[in-house]
Amino acid sequence: MAKKVTKIGVLTSGGDAPGMNAAIRAVVRTGLYHGLEMFGIMRGYQGMIDDDIVRMETKSVANIIQRGGTVLKTARCKEFFEYEGRQQAYDNLKDRGIDGLVIIGGDGSFRGAVQFSSEFDIPCIGLAGTIDKDIYGTDFTIGFDTAVNTAVEAIDKVRDTMDAHDRIFIIEVMGRDAGYIALHSGIATGAENILIPERKTDINDIVTSLQEKERRKKLVNLIVVAEGDEFGGADVVYKVLKEKLPLAEIRVCILGHIQRGGSPSCLDRLIASRMGYHAVECLLEGRHNVFVGIMNNKMHYIPLENAVKNKAKISEEWLRIVKILAS
Ligand code: F6P
Numbered sequence: 001m002a003k004k005v006t007k008i009g010v011l012t013s014g015g016d017a018p019g020m021n022a023a024i025r026a027v028v029r030t031g032l033y034h035g036l037e038m039f040g041i042m043r044g045y046q047g048m049i050d051d052d053i054v055r056m057e058t059k060s061v062a063n064i065i066q067r068g069g070t071v072l073k074t075a076r077c078k079e080f081f082e083y084e085g086r087q088q089a090y091d092n093l094k095d096r097g098i099d100g101l102v103i104i105g106g107d108g109s110f111r112g113a114v115q116f117s118s119e120f121d122i123p124c125i126g127l128a129g130t131i132d133k134d135i136y137g138t139d140f141t142i143g144f145d146t147a148v149n150t151a152v153e154a155i156d157k158v159r160d161t162m163d164a165h166d167r168i169f170i171i172e173v174m175g176r177d178a179g180y181i182a183l184h185s186g187i188a189t190g191a192e193n194i195l196i197p198e199r200k201t202d203i204n205d206i207v208t209s210l211q212e213k214e215r216r217k218k219l220v221n222l223i224v225v226a227e228g229d230e231f232g233g234a235d236v237v238y239k240v241l242k243e244k245l246p247l248a249e250i251r252v253c254i255l256g257h258i259q260r261g262g263s264p265s266c267l268d269r270l271i272a273s274r275m276g277y278h279a280v281e282c283l284l285e286g287r288h289n290v291f292v293g294i295m296n297n298k299m300h301y302i303p304l305e306n307a308v309k310n311k312a313k314i315s316e317e318w319l320r321i322v323k324i325l326a327s
Helices: 020-033 045-050 083-096 107-119 144-165 180-188 203-215 234-244 256-260 266-285 304-309 316-325
Strands: 007-012 037-041 053-056 100-105 124-128 168-173 193-195 221-226 250-254 290-295 298-303
Touching: 007 020, 007 045, 020 037, 020 100, 020 266, 045 083, 083 107, 100 107, 100 266, 107 124, 107 304, 124 266, 124 304, 144 168, 144 180, 144 221, 144 250, 144 256, 144 266, 168 180, 168 234, 180 193, 180 221, 180 316, 203 221, 203 234, 221 234, 234 250, 266 290, 266 298, 290 304, 298 304
Parallel strands: 007 037, 007 100, 100 124, 124 290, 168 221, 168 250, 193 221
Antiparallel strands: 037 053, 290 298
């Protein structure tokens, strides 16, 4: 029988994502509702190592549900990869009596949590907070919806000027090694080509179709490229296309970190609130070291290590839709 959790620490780790604050709020308020002591750990695992930990009350999370970024700050912590770092983190948590952790982050953060929970007796719950949506075991990650909407808004604007000038635009979106932001924003903006790491691109096909359009004097063409695609992003795609189509007017636009900021969408606030609430319920029910996702609109729990070991897969249906609609 697992020991009852009484003090919970919550942290955000890795790249920030809109909706992380909504998740922190849900964790803190659910814990307080159950009479637990709640703690915010600053700058992810770094705060565990540095003992940068603060008590969280109802007021600490007031007026944050609508804010992007994370009030707990975030970091990628190298020291936590070392055993000594994790031991120091454990000692600090133990001194404060923290006996449960909620980690809001991406797969790198979960890898740290899996390692930590295998070495020390503090259960960890993982919530997917990443704009990349590259996490196995959930239909949604906190931040993806907002990021993709930001990308769509920006791409729509670029399309106006692209159309006015009859230009080709290559727009790069984030996603690290995953193509979800590119795929979703590309479909939603009617991109002619979407380049993602999950699928091989035949650049000659693109060149042929652009040459054909050039003959028809129709050179408006929107190409959405995931930063992690096989060419290594928009600048390289630009060079390859420019070499083959020297007369074409091609421009590059890299959307960058604007995709990580801004007020979270309604969907992100809702999933963050549900996930945060269930994370605390899991700790109280003795459901330890799990990843809390949402599948088919229902809460979905898998061992944290499965979320790390498996890779989220882009569906064939979506890829087929891209091919047909963009032709
Ligand atoms: O994982 C989120 C993400 O925004 C990726 O899409 C991107 O590759 C990376 O983080 C950028 O990280 P940084 O903010 O450290 O440049």
